[in-house]
Amino acid sequence: MLKAVLIDSSAVARGLLNTVLTDGGYDVCGQGHTSALGLALLVKHRPHFVCIAREQVEDGTDVVRSIREQFPKTLIFMISGGIDAASLQQAHAMGVSGFIVKPFMADTVLKTVRNTVIAMVRKQQALAVAQKDA
Numbered sequence: 001m002l003k004a005v006l007i008d009s010s011a012v013a014r015g016l017l018n019t020v021l022t023d024g025g026y027d028v029c030g031q032g033h034t035s036a037l038g039l040a041l042l043v044k045h046r047p048h049f050v051c052i053a054r055e056q057v058e059d060g061t062d063v064v065r066s067i068r069e070q071f072p073k074t075l076i077f078m079i080s081g082g083i084d085a086a087s088l089q090q091a092h093a094m095g096v097s098g099f100i101v102k103p104f105m106a107d108t109v110l111k112t113v114r115n116t117v118i119a120m121v122r123k124q125q126a127l128a129v130a131q132k133d134a
Helices: 011-023 035-045 063-070 085-094 106-133
Strands: 003-007 027-032 049-053 075-080 098-101
Touching: 003 011, 003 035, 011 027, 011 049, 011 106, 027 035, 035 049, 035 063, 049 063, 049 106, 063 075, 063 085, 075 106, 098 106
Parallel strands: 003 027, 003 049, 049 075, 075 098
Antiparallel strands: none
């Protein structure tokens, strides 16, 4: 079972996403309302992925960079009510793996997480084969 940490200042959003992920078979092992608390939960639980609200990503704490440095294999999903092309490109450049749009549609959230996990596993397998052949 894949483990997740949720970071969002909205308790309602965290609760809804927790329900969607838990019902979808994921283990939500921690929830925080600030970037600092979220990083502490990452250290404690070592999750496979983290869902972090856009306002936490853009609050000036460089939380995505910190997660990338400390937990390079952890997938990062940015939660937002909407996202434009420029923000999408910027988030990808920072290391965000995928996006979850509010309001949460359970099927869409679970499909996004599943497809991103599968893509990352395939990418790592391809790299391993390429290194083996080199």
